[in-house]
Amino acid sequence: MKPIAVAVVAAPAAPRSHEAEGARVMRICNACRYCEGFCAVFPAMTRRLEFGAADVHYLANLCHNCGACLHACQYAPPHEFQLNVPQALAKLRLDTYTQYAWPPALGALYRRNGLTVALALALSCALLLLAVLALNGTLWHPPLAGDFYRVLPHGLMVAAFAPVFAFAVLALAIGVVRFWRQQAPGPASAVAAAEAAANALRLKYLDGGHGEGCNEEDDRFTLWRRRFHHATFYGFLLCFAATCVATLYHYVLAWHAPYPLASLPVILGTVGGVGLLLGPAGLLWLNLRRHPLHGDAAQRPMDRAFIALLWLVSATGFGVLLWRDTGAMALWLAVHLATVMALFLTLPYGKFAHGVYRGAALLKWSIERRQPNRIKLTDD
Numbered sequence: 001m002k003p004i005a006v007a008v009v010a011a012p013a014a015p016r017s018h019e020a021e022g023a024r025v026m027r028i029c030n031a032c033r034y035c036e037g038f039c040a041v042f043p044a045m046t047r048r049l050e051f052g053a054a055d056v057h058y059l060a061n062l063c064h065n066c067g068a069c070l071h072a073c074q075y076a077p078p079h080e081f082q083l084n085v086p087q088a089l090a091k092l093r094l095d096t097y098t099q100y101a102w103p104p105a106l107g108a109l110y111r112r113n114g115l116t117v118a119l120a121l122a123l124s125c126a127l128l129l130l131a132v133l134a135l136n137g138t139l140w141h142p143p144l145a146g147d148f149y150r151v152l153p154h155g156l157m158v159a160a161f162a163p164v165f166a167f168a169v170l171a172l173a174i175g176v177v178r179f180w181r182q183q184a185p186g187p188a189s190a191v192a193a194a195e196a197a198a199n200a201l202r203l204k205y206l207d208g209g210h211g212e213g214c215n216e217e218d219d220r221f222t223l224w225r226r227r228f229h230h231a232t233f234y235g236f237l238l239c240f241a242a243t244c245v246a247t248l249y250h251y252v253l254a255w256h257a258p259y260p261l262a263s264l265p266v267i268l269g270t271v272g273g274v275g276l277l278l279g280p281a282g283l284l285w286l287n288l289r290r291h292p293l294h295g296d297a298a299q300r301p302m303d304r305a306f307i308a309l310l311w312l313v314s315a316t317g318f319g320v321l322l323w324r325d326t327g328a329m330a331l332w333l334a335v336h337l338a339t340v341m342a343l344f345l346t347l348p349y350g351k352f353a354h355g356v357y358r359g360a361a362l363l364k365w366s367i368e369r370r371q372p373n374r375i376k377l378t379d380d
């Protein structure tokens, strides 16, 4: 076998593209393979000898940034190879989001995401407060027994939110379809789709390959990132389910809000809201302590802005619930709706994209591992 040539593996003297750096680290790992059992990235890597653009973007999104392969690596800094797989793949992920963004010009928003989220929130707050003021002549009103449609009519809310949400879904869908076409993984069997869904829902690849979890500030393993992500993810899903049930109640059963505390939309929203308070708070705590070499410092504002926005959506939602029978309801409602609007506006141009592209990469892996290995150096 050819010896590992320094030209192939040495750390770059001058900065190179993220794709070239992704290919360099994967070539070294492919010769070493020490981390094979950690996650899906390594068995997927062993099915390749060359790492073109499509390959490195796929592997980058398959990576869950657990950090294990950095702490295990004998070529990590200060070694002259300067090998840092989690960081190289994190940088590539931002390129994936930017390159596949739709419309393409808005891909730049990923790179100024902290500012983008802050502006979206400020603008949404201003517009919602102005709307409430214009419609009611005041932000403080006599108690309305929680009847928020008297402050902002239902039709107006739907007219404002439905198009923004539909656009976010469309933009993310176009991006991931373009990614998928470039990957061309072949058809997905039901078994492969079920496996990929289970891997995403359990966050399998945040378990470090041995069930002990991922790394945060050092080489100790912990399950906390996985737990807090579960609280965030399922909290988000429950809040979304609460909105869907309320929509059904409104249009199909003609039961109109406000709903009693013991009703399904309020119960789903409350349980989901608790998850969406605890999960992001925990993720932020971990994010602030994370080892700087695990990720890409340039993406911290994006990560933290998304975490903060999710937390604010939930906190202000509880504000509406707790103060809905008082004269402060309109104020809480305007601020809560502004956080939801900011979330919808930035969904396709911020951290939320990680779920979509990771989901696609997990599905590709579940398809690929069932196909014959063209290299046949390993069984997987």
Ligand code: HEM
Pocket (backbone or CB within 6 Å): 063, 064, 065, 200, 203, 206, 229, 232, 233, 236, 280, 283, 284, 286, 287, 303, 304, 306, 307, 310, 354, 355, 356, 358, 359
């Ligand atoms: C297919 C679905 C998803 C998968 C596989 C997934 C996976 C991951 C992984 C591996 C991380 C840690 C690495 C990183 O920061 O990129 C992460 C971070 C995060 N995820 Fe997800 N995710 C999914 C969906 C979601 C959804 C729907 C939400 C909430 C709406 C969410 C919220 C977050 C947050 C707030 C972080 C930031 C954590 C940090 O920066 O410390 N994720 N996700």
Ligand code: SF4
Pocket (backbone or CB within 6 Å): 028, 029, 030, 032, 033, 034, 035, 036, 069, 070, 072, 073, 074, 075, 076, 083, 085
């Ligand atoms: S990260 Fe380091 S130890 Fe792990 S496979 Fe790559 S070269 Fe080997």
Ligand code: SF4
Pocket (backbone or CB within 6 Å): 035, 038, 039, 040, 041, 042, 062, 063, 064, 065, 066, 067, 068, 069, 070, 085, 086, 089, 205
């Ligand atoms: S950081 Fe974790 S998930 Fe990413 S390649 Fe390394 S071991 Fe796999």
